Amino acid sequence: MATQSMATLMRRALALAIVGWMTAPFSSPASADGLMPGDVLNKDTAARIEGMMPPELLQHYKDGKFENKVVDWPANVFRWESAFQEATLSNKGKYELNEKGTIIDKATKEQPPLVYGFPFPDVDASDPQAAAKILWNSYYGYWYQGNSRNLTRLVWANPDGIDREAGQNVFFMYYDGQSEPYRFENPKNLLMQMIATTTFPTDLQGTTALSWRYRDPEKRDSSWAYVPTLRRVRAVSPTNRSDGFLGSDMSQDDGPFFDGKPEDFDWKLVETKDVYRIVDPLSLEGKDNFRWLENGGWRTIWEDPSPTIGFEDPNWKGLAWAPIGPALAKRPVWVLEATPKDKYYLYGKIQLYVDRETYQGIYNRKFNWRDELMNTYIILGLMSGKRTRPDGREDWLWRSNMGYQVAENVKMNRATVSGLRGSGKDPANDRRIPFDPAFFDFNTLQRFGK
Numbered sequence: 001m002a003t004q005s006m007a008t009l010m011r012r013a014l015a016l017a018i019v020g021w022m023t024a025p026f027s028s029p030a031s032a033d034g035l036m037p038g039d040v041l042n043k044d045t046a047a048r049i050e051g052m053m054p055p056e057l058l059q060h061y062k063d064g065k066f067e068n069k070v071v072d073w074p075a076n077v078f079r080w081e082s083a084f085q086e087a088t089l090s091n092k093g094k095y096e097l098n099e100k101g102t103i104i105d106k107a108t109k110e111q112p113p114l115v116y117g118f119p120f121p122d123v124d125a126s127d128p129q130a131a132a133k134i135l136w137n138s139y140y141g142y143w144y145q146g147n148s149r150n151l152t153r154l155v156w157a158n159p160d161g162i163d164r165e166a167g168q169n170v171f172f173m174y175y176d177g178q179s180e181p182y183r184f185e186n187p188k189n190l191l192m193q194m195i196a197t198t199t200f201p202t203d204l205q206g207t208t209a210l211s212w213r214y215r216d217p218e219k220r221d222s223s224w225a226y227v228p229t230l231r232r233v234r235a236v237s238p239t240n241r242s243d244g245f246l247g248s249d250m251s252q253d254d255g256p257f258f259d260g261k262p263e264d265f266d267w268k269l270v271e272t273k274d275v276y277r278i279v280d281p282l283s284l285e286g287k288d289n290f291r292w293l294e295n296g297g298w299r300t301i302w303e304d305p306s307p308t309i310g311f312e313d314p315n316w317k318g319l320a321w322a323p324i325g326p327a328l329a330k331r332p333v334w335v336l337e338a339t340p341k342d343k344y345y346l347y348g349k350i351q352l353y354v355d356r357e358t359y360q361g362i363y364n365r366k367f368n369w370r371d372e373l374m375n376t377y378i379i380l381g382l383m384s385g386k387r388t389r390p391d392g393r394e395d396w397l398w399r400s401n402m403g404y405q406v407a408e409n410v411k412m413n414r415a416t417v418s419g420l421r422g423s424g425k426d427p428a429n430d431r432r433i434p435f436d437p438a439f440f441d442f443n444t445l446q447r448f449g450k
Contacts, residue, residue, distance in 0.1 A: 037072040065318040073329040081396045087117030095119045101132045101263045102217045131267035131336040141359040143177030146432035151422030157320045167199035173435045191215045193440035197448040208448040217263040224442045233445045242346035248416040250407040257361025265338040277362045279381035281327040288399035297433030308402045321415040332356040380404040
């Protein structure tokens with residue numbers, strides 16, 4: 001018994017040490033420059049944060065079209081499960097990238113069957129492969145959140161209001177980056193499978209897309225579509241992931257932040273700096289509401305009825321897609337730059353802002369092949385929080401009280417908003433839910449169109 005107690009204490013001490021090691025370099029009080037927590041970023045204060053936000057977004061504040069309160073990001077609070085943190089520590093020096101940008105085991109020079117934890121916990125900014133390693137860390141930090149299902153709305157907005165919207169029922173199953181209870185056999189060497197089906201309006205209802213992504217860098221995605229008017233499943237090309245989804249300004253390669261295959265791009269680290277990012281202020285305060293689902297997994301429940309987006313408030317005078325419910329927080333970031341290897345890719349350059357502590361995505365800026373800015377994708381920042389399962393196991397997941405993901409078409413002065421609460425009394429907003437892999441079989445794809 002004494003030996004067990006000592007082992008328990010040692011594990012706890014290790015977990016605390018890892019938390020301090022992972023967060024200490026980045027957690028610091030707000031500095032005197034820029035804005036302080038409690039200040040409001042608007043047309044009167046925007047000049048004080050010049051260079052600390054993408055210029056096209058800062059211009060919205062200068063024009064009085066955006067306005068947000070600045071809040072403090074709590075120091076030394078964001079964390080992951082102990083197993084994830086211990087795996088991250090053990091990954092130090094274990095992996096490297098080959099010439100294609102694929103993660104391989106440093107000892108065997110082979111792709112590992114599964115990676116858990118951040119694969120590169122000690123990124124060196126002088127490393128020529130630093131940018132790709134940062135992106136891989138961002139991916140594994142997101143995949144760690146587990147399988148998901150979301151009933152959400154996709155909204156096309158002009159500066160003054162909504163043009164149209166569509167309901168989406170989206171399912172993701174992840175094979176890589178999962179903790180022990182959530183792992184599956186993976187004979188196809190899959191990274192993930194995804195189904196997205198449109199629930200409304202009538203002219204789009206039942207339109208469904210299915211995608212399989214493989215871990216093999218040489219193997220292209222497998223993609224299928226079901227269109228109700230044709231009543232059949234068709235294989236579709238996986239090479240048009242930069243095109244707008246359902247004609248919107250949000251592409252498949254946007255995903256939760258950026259969802260392109262890292263090996264399809266050349267990467268470089270441009271700079272490190274501090275920026276102001278859009279955040280869920282209730283999440284930073286430690287608030288969220290959730291329940292355990294009967295078949296396993298967590299449903300997050302958004303209870304705050306306050307407007308999140310400008311078009312939800314009839315009294316709002318700024319841009320319709322402005323974030324009126326979220327706040328701003330100052331964060332240390334890496335700025336990555338990607339050049340597509342495919343010269344037929346819609347964009348010639350992509351800039352990604354990644355949080356240096358949490359590896360969450362912040363901004364995704366896309367330029368055409370003439371280096372003109374075309375699109376800016378904004379991602380909501382979240383704090384992590386503990387959830388205790390019925391069996392006593394602790395899950396540490398992102399806290400969420402609202403959704404805000406906006407792809408703004410800079411040239412056309414319009415935007416596409418996603419992540420909004422779905423319709424109904426208790427819409428799915430689920431994480432770490434179990435799936436039977438057969439659920440993602442393309443032979444049964446038409447069931448979603450019925």
